[in-house]
Amino acid sequence: MQENISSTDRAIYSSMDIEKRREIVRDIRIYHPRVQKGLDIIRTCHQSLSSATGLQCAIIEGQSGVGKSELISAYLRENSQIIYVGDSTKRTILHAEIFSPANITSFMEDLLGQLGDYNPSSGTRGNKNTRLVNLIRDCGVELIILDEFQHFKNQKNKSVNYEVADYFKSIINLTKVPVVLFGYEKEAYDVVKENNQLQSRFTIRYNLHPFGLENEERIHEFRTLLYQIDQQLPFVESSNLADPEFYNRLFDVTNGVLRALMKLIGQAAEIAMEKEHLKITFEDFKEALILHNCIGNGLNPFVA
Secondary structure (H helix, E strand, O other): OOOOOHHHHHEEEHHOHHHHHHHHHOOOOOHHHHHHHHHHHHHHHOOHHHHOOOOEEEEEEEEOOOHHHHHHHHHHHHOEEEEEEOOOOEEEEEEOOOOOEEEEEHHHHHHHHHHHOOOOOOOOOHHHHHHHHHHHHHOOOOEEEEEEEEHOOOOOOOOOOOOOHHHHHHHHHOOOOOOOEEOOOOOOHHHHOOHHHHHEEEEEEEEEEOOOOOOOHHHHHHHHHHHHHHHHOOOOOOOOOOOOOHHHHHHHOOOHHHHHHHHHHHHHHHHHHHHHOOOOOOHHHHHHHHHOOOOOOOOOOOOO
């Protein structure tokens, strides 16, 4: 592990009020290599129309809590622009979440609403489709990001809603805008796989796996993540989260799932700040896990 930031740099936290320190914890940003690869894939699609390959689309999948939503947010923070020109609005990225059960009408109305249509529910299906295609063009949309794409699959009988999938394919063909899909592991790709024309469009597939401890490389990756988090925690002393006594326990509890890990560390940080600890301690993690007792398998590895 790299050396910790100096005690001089950390000394500022001794006089910082707790609300500011809470804000720092909430705003922790982690860009580990797999998140960076995801960002690179989105950027490749975004810039594809000006590349030698032409229009590129991708699907990014993973189990719940691995960081898909955080990946979307990170890319939107860096690249999304909304520009108001007179009575018109320019929007570089169209981002929407697909709700279950998905149908053509709700899908169109949600995208129309995202693009500022005054009455998304008005008009026939054909009229809504025309307005949507025109708005995507008129707003200067350069990239479409759709989350929860597995909702194009019926969750009761696991069949793909071909009507919605075919309509989505036609939107890509009509607008020539690159698309990045996000969804639950395997289920989201099933929608693409069962539609030949969609499959030919989505030739980039990336799985955002949880962290693991299967080998030295994976251990190093997880410890590096914990080190990066530790460096951003607003405490006078380093909590040494990447040390063996901590990282093994944190993995045992969270199975390497980022959302669970950040929730546990955030709660432990809150407890440590309220108790005016100089760093997060074993006791703080023990109390955090007692509160969040649905994380992990019910055992508390921080109990002595």
